Every structure is written in structure tokens, then in C-alpha cells.
Amino acid sequence: MLPGANCIAAATMSTSNNSDVTLLTEHLTYRPAALIDDIVNSINILAFKAIDAVERGLLAAKPSDIGFKIPSSASPSKVENIHERIKHEIENGVHQLETLLEAKIDKNFDKLELWALRNVLTVPADVRDWVRLAHHDGLNFEQARDEHAPSAESVTMQRRKLRETQKLHALLVAETARNEATIASLKALLGEKTTGAKKEEDAEVEGTYPAFAFLKDRG
Known part of the structure; x- marks a missing residue:
């Protein structure tokens, strides 16, 4: 078989596997590999x-039961x-047993995973x-054949436009808030209340005449 044919066959198999997954x-609401x-x-x-x-169990056993002998004349030390x-x-032997068991589990359950994905968790072609x-x-599904039906490209374009519109709206809202704050500050300098255009009547009485109120008075 030619190298190009091998590539095509591999690509076809990969596509079918992706479709199955x-x-x-x-259908299962979780990945097939998650089951394995x-x-x-x-x-x-x-x-x-x-x-x-x-x-x-080994640590709790008597030394004589697991092949160790302690002379009766031995000192405490x-x-x-x-x-x-x-x-x-015991700890060294248990560690070796654990390593061997893990290696066997990994090797054999890798085989199980390959077999299950090829023969059980698959959909016949x-x-x-x-x-x-x-x-x-x-x-x-007949609607998909309608020439006037929206295509994937048009839907993607509309989504992009929607995102840009939402970004612009957020910027305009923020700009409006900044402008309102600036206007409120200017009105305070002119001696007006922030909620309207009414001058404070007791400004002169309290001796807190606004610094720039004369600009409005002259107008």
C-alpha cells in the first residue's frame, strides 16, 4: 500500500473514532473513556x-510466624x-509487592481499555x-436543505456582531455614568442640586457660596 493511502486510511479511522466518541x-452524557x-x-x-x-498483617504477626527467630538469650537491645x-x-517487601501489582494492573487494564473502546464502547459503521x-x-432535518436557511457561517457572523454590540453597549453605559458624574460635579460648583437645576437658597446664609456660582448669575 502506498504511503498516501496509509495516511488516508489513518485519517478515516480517526474521523470515525471521533464520531463514535x-x-x-x-448518549451516555459522559466520555466513554471515563468509564474505563x-x-x-x-x-x-x-x-x-x-x-x-x-x-x-505482617507487622502484627509474630516474628516466628513469618520466618524470623529471636534467640531467648538475646539482650533487649x-x-x-x-x-x-x-x-x-516487611516494608521493603510490601513496597516491591505494591510496585509489581501496579505494573500488572497498568499493563492488563491498558489492554482492557483498548479492547473495550474497540469492541464495546463503539458504534458499528x-x-x-x-x-x-x-x-x-x-x-x-429537511430545513437544513433549504437554501434560505441560515448557514453556520452566517450564524457565526451574527454571534460576532452580537458580542461586539454587547461590548459597545457596556462602553456606552460606562461613558454615560462618567458623564453624569462630571455633570453632577459641575452643578455642585455652580451651586445647583445634583437632582435638578434649583439653586440652594441657604448658601449665602451659611456662608458657603459656591465658588463658580457667579458664572451662572452673570448669565
């Missing part, structure tokens, strides 16, 4: 519990050293184009 995700991940995580949790139980050596060997999901009921 999309279709199954819509949950299975692997559950197995890992059980493996960790088993390893922990093995370690606790020597007995303590023997117990430390036993604990070290001969029925892929005929599948109708529950949320597809009531859809009129």
Missing part, C-alpha cells in the same frame, strides 16, 4: 487496600535491633449514520 458522549478510568481507579483503590492489609530489621524487611438519540426527536 461524540455520539456515545451525547472509573474501573481502573476502583481496581487501584482495592489494590491499595489489599497492600495495606498485607502490611498491617539485640531484640530491638531484630524487630527493626524485621520491620524494614453500518448503523452510525442511522442512530437517532432521544434529544433528536422533533428535529426537522
Whole structure:
């Protein structure tokens, strides 16, 4: 087979796999690979519990039951050293067992994942184009053939226009707020209330005549 044909075949297979993943995700409401991940995580949790139980069981066992002998004539310090050596060997052995178990789980469940994605979590090619999901009921696919129906490009353009309009609206609202604040400040300098154009009647009485009120008085 020519190299170009291999590329085309690989691209076709990738497209079909993506279609299967999309279709199954819509149907299951979660990614198909998430199911495999949950299975692997559950197995890992059980493996960790088993390893922990093995370690606790070995540490709680008598030295003679697991192949260690402590001489009756041994001094307390020597007995303590023997117990430390036993604990070290148990921890080292449990660590090796855990590493071996993790490697076996990863290897075999990788095979399970590949097999499940190829044989279980897949849609046959001969029925892929005929599948109708529950949320597809009531859809009129004939409308898509109407030449006057909106296209994907026109919908995208309208969305862009809407986003730009919303940005402009936000800028105008902010500018309006700044202008209103500026007008209120100018009215305060002229001695007017911010809610109207009425002059404060008690400005002269209190001795707080606005600094720029003369501009309005002269007008």
C-alpha cells in the first residue's frame, strides 16, 4: 500500500473514532473513556487496600510466624535491633509487592481499555449514520436543505456582531455614568442640586457660596 493511502486510511479511522466518541458522549452524557478510568481507579483503590492489609498483617504477626527467630538469650537491645530489621524487611517487601501489582494492573487494564473502546464502547459503521438519540426527536432535518436557511457561517457572523454590540453597549453605559458624574460635579460648583437645576437658597446664609456660582448669575 502506498504511503498516501496509509495516511488516508489513518485519517478515516480517526474521523470515525471521533464520531463514535461524540455520539456515545451525547448518549451516555459522559466520555466513554471515563468509564474505563472509573474501573481502573476502583481496581487501584482495592489494590491499595489489599497492600495495606498485607502490611498491617505482617507487622502484627509474630516474628516466628513469618520466618524470623529471636534467640531467648538475646539482650533487649539485640531484640530491638531484630524487630527493626524485621520491620524494614516487611516494608521493603510490601513496597516491591505494591510496585509489581501496579505494573500488572497498568499493563492488563491498558489492554482492557483498548479492547473495550474497540469492541464495546463503539458504534458499528453500518448503523452510525442511522442512530437517532432521544434529544433528536422533533428535529426537522429537511430545513437544513433549504437554501434560505441560515448557514453556520452566517450564524457565526451574527454571534460576532452580537458580542461586539454587547461590548459597545457596556462602553456606552460606562461613558454615560462618567458623564453624569462630571455633570453632577459641575452643578455642585455652580451651586445647583445634583437632582435638578434649583439653586440652594441657604448658601449665602451659611456662608458657603459656591465658588463658580457667579458664572451662572452673570448669565
